Amino acid sequence: MRLETIRAVLFDLDGTLIDTAPDLGHALNLQRTRHGLAPLADEVIRPQASHGARGLLGLGFGLHPDDARFPAMREEFLELYAANICRHSKPFPGILDLLDALETRGLKWGVVTNKPARFTEPLLSILDLAERAACIVSGDTCPQPKPHPAPMLVAAELCGAAPSQCLYLGDAERDIQAATAAAMPALVAAWGYLDADDAPHTWGAHAEIRHPLDTLAYLAA
Template sequence: MILFDLDGTLVDTAHDLAYALNLQRVRHDLAGLPLEAIRPYASHGSKGLLSIGFNLSETDDAFAIMRDEYLAIYDEVLTRKPILFDGIAELLTTLEVNRIPWGVVTNKPRRFTQPLMQSIGLLTRAACVVCGDDAARPKPYPDTLLMACKQAGVSPEDCWYVGDAERDIQAGKAAGMQTVVALYGYLSETDQPLVWAADHMIQLPLDLLSLINLKPATLS
């Protein structure tokens, strides 16, 4: 089974995450930030977005209130413009044609993940969709990855996990899976994927197929 992180790996959600952040900034009489400035933080949830948007950390008194405000805004716009990364549609079709199940393991809460997956037509195609609040410990712990294996009936050693953040690789390794860094994702200038010690790195989604010895299927 191939398991994917969601934001920055399977789906390009940066446009909607940034749109929500800029709506929040306007509420607080601040100018919007360019997408290019926000994009590297898009895989790090509200913690990362509030750091770039308002220079807030989890230890700040205002963080919890601002986080709740941001999530309420995002809840209204999360299906505005989500798009699959180039090659993802072909990759998923190829996996399905070859009867290789695929699923999603994300730290994104289920209240956002389920409608997002539904809006792009992937919810019923995935063998499993496990969210950050489905287990006591989200990534970098392996709990959600192991939960996905149990749901799909696949052993962890028969799974590959693809993600664009260090916590993805940490969780995959802790679960005993093959790990793959999606270099096309939301990596920032300070990220050091070579240090993460993943088993593989890919520049494009379809690069995964050569790693598992498959040829791309033709989309109908």
């Protein structure tokens, strides 16, 4: 079913707009090597790449945020990631074609991510996407990250649109929860970092799509 009033398309970053798993995994494996552990396979790390340092440290070291070692290990991981932020990260296949199509139609696009600005902004700049985006809302732009609706509402305002006039694409349940809480239609990006245990059909999205260009089917011609 088409969404006739969309004026802007917003994207989650990791696992939706950009394939960052190779560099996140590289940083995690560098850290594991520092601590005398063997590297993990890419296919093991990939499903956790949307869950940030919390998910990756849980996978790599069995750490949780309430563990005493977590803050220091988190900072070590983030320093390693910052030094290797765009070795292999790149837009998913079809993303650049989608962005071109949106701009041709006169639609704005932007990013709403839980990734801190210290990583979001350099990454998008290196990939020549920062200046094209109508908004970049990072994980520390608002006091509350997704699944709180605040980042979604800020992004809509920056795009000069009502939340109902924005379409959000994300690959995690919290993405859809945030959009729903903001009264914003959302699509599940099934090319992203979904885990085998995820059940995206239960998240309440408008639809689930398999390729970025499938987004165009939901926009007014």
